[in-house]
Amino acid sequence: MTGGPDAAGEARGALRRLEHGLGTNTLDTVRLLVTELVTNSVRHADATAIDLRVHVTEPKVRLEVASRGPGFEFEERAPGQSPEGGWGLYLVDHLADRWGVSNAGGVSRVWAELDRV
Numbered sequence: 001m002t003g004g005p006d007a008a009g010e011a012r013g014a015l016r017r018l019e020h021g022l023g024t025n026t027l028d029t030v031r032l033l034v035t036e037l038v039t040n041s042v043r044h045a046d047a048t049a050i051d052l053r054v055h056v057t058e059p060k061v062r063l064e065v066a067s068r069g070p071g072f073e074f075e076e077r078a079p080g081q082s083p084e085g086g087w088g089l090y091l092v093d094h095l096a097d098r099w100g101v102s103n104a105g106g107v108s109r110v111w112a113e114l115d116r117v
Contacts, residue, residue: 034052036089
């Protein structure tokens with residue numbers, strides 16, 4: 001999919017095919033995680049193209065957003081940090097059962113997993 005201001009909405013639209021396979025709560029969490037991960041790719045990596053992958057199995061749902069860019073290191077929110085921004089990965093950290101970042105060959109990948117059992 002393309003980057004830019006419409007990327008998060010486009011990514012959420014791509015999740016429609018999962019509506020019947022996931023429970024409402026899980027799907028809502030997947031939508032929120034995908035929105036945050038795609039938004040971060042656009043905002044912090046200036047991604048013009050984003051690859052979204054969602055893999056659903058019985059024990060878990062795995063999301064991965066990949067884009068070309070410099071990558072980043074996750075930093076915990078500092079006390080007194082501005083409340084206006086920087087909440088995306090904080091939400092990912094609290095909503096996902098596991099998540100991580102890898103950077104290789106000029107491609108940054110951020111993944112998150114939700115347990116289904």
